[in-house]
Ligand SMILES: Cc1ncc(C[n+]2csc(CCOP(=O)(O)OP(=O)(O)O)c2C)c(N)n1
Ligand code: SF4
């Protein structure tokens with residue numbers, strides 16, 4: 001039987017990356033993700049890799065871009081304010097069709113915000129993580145095991161679709177300790193990186209990694225070609241988990257740490273005779289629209305529960321498309337909703353229906 | 354018949370977009386000649402900046418990456434640290450290297466990254482149409498210093514080679530010009546040394562080339578060269594500000 005190791009979420013990200021051959025890391029310290037870099041600083045020199053502390057997140061993401069352009073499996077990690085600084089580089093990475101992993105262990109914002117867990121970078125991750133028409137694959141773990149397994153998956157997905165992937169975690173998942181099994185990550189075939197700038201060795205024309213297209217028609221064509229790949233991602237890579245949704249009158253939608261709280265709240269509501277269920281998006285992009293739309297066909301109402309002022313709720317509403325009412329409950333600024341709070345919300349919604 | 358003048362292999366056979374009399378073209382040729390002479394085209398990765406030389410990725414025959422404005426040294430770091438046996442160089446303007454990318458420039462030197470930077474100082478933002486650069490001279494008129502650069506308002510120019518020569522990671526920091534045939538020969542010598550240093554694992558090398566922008570200076574190419582001699586060279590003296598070989602000797 002596979003051996004489980006007790007680990008912090010941030011350490012699990014780091015170890016999982018190493019286990020799938022990502023041994024190059026560029027970052028800049030910021031709470032609550034610093035353990036990723038600290039763990040890698042210890043481990044990577046021993047496995048022939050490199051953990052380099054950059055002068056800023058701006059530099060770190062561009063080092064990541066350089067390594068990715070040269071065909072290296074590479075990652076960077078940060079927390080909310082640092083991701084804002086990385087956004088320029090992320091846009092260039094997307095525009096240059098480069099694969100890499102970007103980890104965001106979210107904290108409260110805006111501004112310097114706080115250092116407690118948050119999910120208020122949902123818009124940033126799924127909408128505004130850089131200028132231009134672009135998407136990131138966004139994976140949202142909700143356990144330390146998933147911090148590891150989704151890190152491994154994100155690196156494969158980035159390589160397969162030649163685009164950046166983000167692990168959108170939060171400070172609670174980063175700091176909590178749980179047992180992890182590193183033996184069972186499904187391996188996928190990833191294409192050879194014939195486009196990489198590693199020196200042409202006088203054997204092929206020069207490769208160019210670039211995001212500049214001065215001719216608008218050429219730029220439009222290049223963006224459209226990229227969006228065809230995005231369509232493939234939307235078709236093939238949606239992941240979500242359903243918990244007691246089959247007969248649910250009230251379907252909660254929640255991701256990450258909030259989904260764990262919601263699971264307990266659903267159980268508590270069921271004990272009180274309310275038919276509640278939970279749909280947990282694992283991929284935030286591609287978003288599980290069809291699953292949510294299907295849930296809306298049989299539920300009486302949906303409720304998005306988030307650690308923000310309500311961001312994913314927009315996507316839930318788009319998926320439900322007016323079929324049923326969609327409610328929101330959230331805490332923000334680093335406040336974590338309690339099981340009791342969410343259960344109470346479910347109960348009062350049930351009474352109102 | 355013996356060929357005495359030909360296009361270097363490392364320079365692609367495509368039309369360059371530079372304005373007539375712009376010295377970017379000369380420096381491209383020198384870099385390409387050096388890559389040919391060292392026989393490293395097959396293992397070289399060049400990083401283009403944002404600035405007039407943005408299309409350098411189409412001009413150099415080696416593998417090329419186009420970086421964001423000012424980030425070329427960080428991109429170069431990512432390439433070099435994961436592929437230490439490759440030759441990695443950046444080609445950057447003054448706005449790119451000494452304004453928006455100052456942090457990346459200083460830290461690539463401080464880390465002693467084993468890369469080569471070719472730095473084109475033309476005291477202006479060429480690409481965007483003649484705005485003030487960090488290297489714009491006191492009194493110099495640009496579109497964003499229309500009354501001349503006033504130190505009290507727009508601050509002082511940065512002398513990049515002098516600044517980087519104070520850092521332990523810098524192996525070579527030299528300022529050259531390409532305003533005369535003799536200067537061109539010397540510039541090539543320095544560029545070659547900057548690449549040779551990398552092959553020898555000596556660490557960070559930068560060659561700053563004083564360059565003209567006849568278009569945005571509003572001068573003929575020959576007047577521009579004379580303006581460079583009369584104004585830029587006194588403020589930015591030519592010479593080698595750091596050379597670890599000379600220090601060891
Ligand atoms: C983030 C960002 N800010 C501003 C610009 C606009 N911009 C393009 S080139 C340039 C200045 C280039 O000047 P320099 O680096 O001196 O190069 P030159 O054109 O003189 O060779 C600026 C400000 C940009 N492309 N990206
Ligand atoms: S604008 Fe100036 S720097 Fe740019 S190509 Fe023309 S002369 Fe050269």
Ligand SMILES: [Mg+2]
Pocket residue numbers: 446447448473474475476477478479486
């Ligand atoms: Mg300039």
